[in-house]
Amino acid sequence: MSKVTKRVEELVKPILEKYGFDLVDIEFKKEGKNHFLRVYIDKPCGITIDDCQRVSEELSNKLDIVDPIPFSYYLEVSSPGVNRPLVNDRDFVRNRGRVVDVFLKQPIMNTTKLTGELVEKKEDVLIIMVDGENISVPFENIKKVKVAIRF
Numbered sequence: 001m002s003k004v005t006k007r008v009e010e011l012v013k014p015i016l017e018k019y020g021f022d023l024v025d026i027e028f029k030k031e032g033k034n035h036f037l038r039v040y041i042d043k044p045c046g047i048t049i050d051d052c053q054r055v056s057e058e059l060s061n062k063l064d065i066v067d068p069i070p071f072s073y074y075l076e077v078s079s080p081g082v083n084r085p086l087v088n089d090r091d092f093v094r095n096r097g098r099v100v101d102v103f104l105k106q107p108i109m110n111t112t113k114l115t116g117e118l119v120e121k122k123e124d125v126l127i128i129m130v131d132g133e134n135i136s137v138p139f140e141n142i143k144k145v146k147v148a149i150r151f
Contacts, residue, residue: 004028004037007068008059009082012039015058019043021051024080024087027088028069036071040080047079086145092121099148102128105141 003072005026014040025039026040041055056077063075086092086100089094092117095118102114109130125136 002028004068006036007062007066008039011062011066011068012055012059015040015062017057019051019054021047021055021140022088022090024081024084026130028073033070036076037069038076038078040078040084042080042084044090052077052079083146083149086147089121092145095147096120099150100128101146101148102126102136103143103145104139105143107134108137108141110112118145 005028007021008026008028012026013023014099021041024042025038027036027038028042029038030034038127039055041051043051058076059077060075063069086095098118099115100118102116104112104114106112108114114128114130114135116128116135119127119129119134121127124140125138126142127134127136130133
């Protein structure tokens, strides 16, 4: 995590806690000649445009005071969408029993992507059922976990 995203996380977390929202991700990247600071938020029943606006206004005020980015940028606060990564304990509990895609740093079973039913998240491992067999995946080997989208 970069210094900017780490500082933004420190600033946005109290705002999100006040409203009962979850921080999903923070991105700070250059696209073309512009810089974008994107903050993705969620809550169990889904984020509304009003929720995003409220957080954007409060975070913008804090960013103006602290000024962690010494050049112009665009701030975007939004829902992560349907294909968002699972990042906190509530995400894993809420999605238990659903089919997830687990993207790995190092191969397991000769692949860097496992798809299976989310059984349980423990302290340091994620347990998913693949082809009827429970597989324990150490979190240190996980890049990202998302609910699988099937059409």
